[in-house]
Amino acid sequence: MQIKRLYVKNFRNIREQEFCFHENVNVLCGNNAQGKTNLCEAISLCMGPSFRTSRQSSYIPFSLDNSKEKCVIKMWFTTSFNTDSENLIEFTICNNKKEIKYNGLAIKSALELYGVLKYVVFIPEHLNLIKGVPECRREYLDSVAMMQTPVHLKKLSRYNKALKNKNNLLFGINFGDDLSVIRPQIESWNSVLAAEGLNVTYGRLKYFSLLETIASQLYNELSGGEELKLKYYSSIFDSTELKCEEINGLYNEYLERLNSSFQRELKMRYTVLGVHRDDMNLYIDNNDVKEFGSQGQQRSTALALKLAEAEIIRQKDETPIMILDDVLSELDAGRQRFVLNHIINSQVFITCCNINDVKELKNGKVWKVENGIFTEE
Known part of the structure; x- marks a missing residue:
């Protein structure tokens, strides 16, 4: 364009x-x-x-x-x-x-x-991709995925709706309530969260690998040789090497992790695990950019992410x-x-x-x- x-x-x-x-x-x-x-x-x-x-x-x-x-x-x-x-x-x-x-x-x-x-925009507020809370980075990954496929938005919306319902249930529990009645309701929502959460994870990781490759290359050129690495942190899975043929086992693992968090969630009164707690970590020459990066390095990293976003769009269809x-x-x-x-x-x-x-x-x-x-x- x-x-x-x-x-x-x-x-x-x-x-x-x-x-x-x-x-x-x-x-x-x-x-x-x-x-x-x-x-x-x-x-x-x-x-x-x-x-x-x-x-x-x-x-x-x-x-x-x-x-x-x-x-x-x-x-x-x-x-x-x-x-x-x-x-x-x-x-x-x-x-x-x-x-x-x-x-x-x-x-x-x-x-x-x-x-x-x-179009792809970089504004000073995008430094929050580096310095801000994990929610900023999750929203960014979801926006990259949604720009490639609108289906990701539907999956994310279904997950967020189930999460809201479950959290409302947890927040409304009072001392003395019959947990034998409440727990099955919680586990019913967990089954929805596991299915949709797995879909959202796949959607993010599909484009995260592209983002990681392109952003790392761009940052290397931009900085004159520094090495940028991106790592996806999942609150459910120990590894992000997820394979579609293992989807049933991954669903069971997701569901088991959620169900086993019941006592902790009773104390916290909200859902403690899931894609809404995931994060993206960034490193320059193996040092955490958020903690140890200079202002210039942090700005360059945010810029590399936005340039990579534009390149992903360009490779698929239109030049932004x-x-x-x-x-x-x-x-x-x-x-x-x-x-x-x-x-x-x-x-x-x-x-x-x-x-x-x-x-x-x-x-x-x-x-x-x-x-x-x-x-x-």
Whole structure:
């Protein structure tokens, strides 16, 4: 996929401007709060939900009358399957009502485009993939799997529903309740959790192996020789070398582990084992990145994961757009050069504050951004 042109009017602090983008790297450079990320968000809204968590009412500038002024974003693009024909996405908001058209036909939601028009975004919050709680890494692995196959979402939803029901049952147990009645109910939910949990585990591991191989290679190139290793930690299985022909034995093992945790769960009042307790551990030269990695190493590791995600998408079907927000800060000169000049399979949008960070860009465009106005350098 490649964005050819973009028209933006009355979106956040961007009053009105049209852009013709470079096919490779596009750098948006300026101080904080000038509009760099706003433009990236406008791009994302044409391909799915915004990567920001914000209200729709905040899209139109506060200085304008929402009942009279209209927010308009138009994006012309080509796909990898048909590079000769341009497509058009139109995103408009008027009177706080949103309308999206794809080649002139109205669609109900940007979610209909998500997964069809694919983009991968890196924002500073993605450092939580390295420094944050295990839930961040689990959600990331699930998002990678879901982008490849929507079936993973159904399996995960069924697991989470059963987990919620079981936890409600555990939380509601009172002193003196008849455990001979409650335990069979718990074990009934355990059978559902074992079946769906095994499905979710398989889904994660299928793409984890791809992610591990690609991210390790990218990090090695990005860092100039450091070795990145990813390891999946399962709270159920001692090994992640799971084989489909052993599925009955794995189900029984999963179920046995859950059932044997009954006394511990009575004390904790929640489910203590399962895919909702799994994690992904990351190591650079055999040292835990979360504990011992520098700021630059942690940022580089998160970036390698996002670049690997884009490569997995590209290998399967469509080349995604890449949005890299504030990615260059805390990277040394060598890593900055890699980001600027070695992402060759995607159209890339990079935001930064320091023009010196992009002085070695070899193939791309640079815009200076000030008060929502973009000037090509």
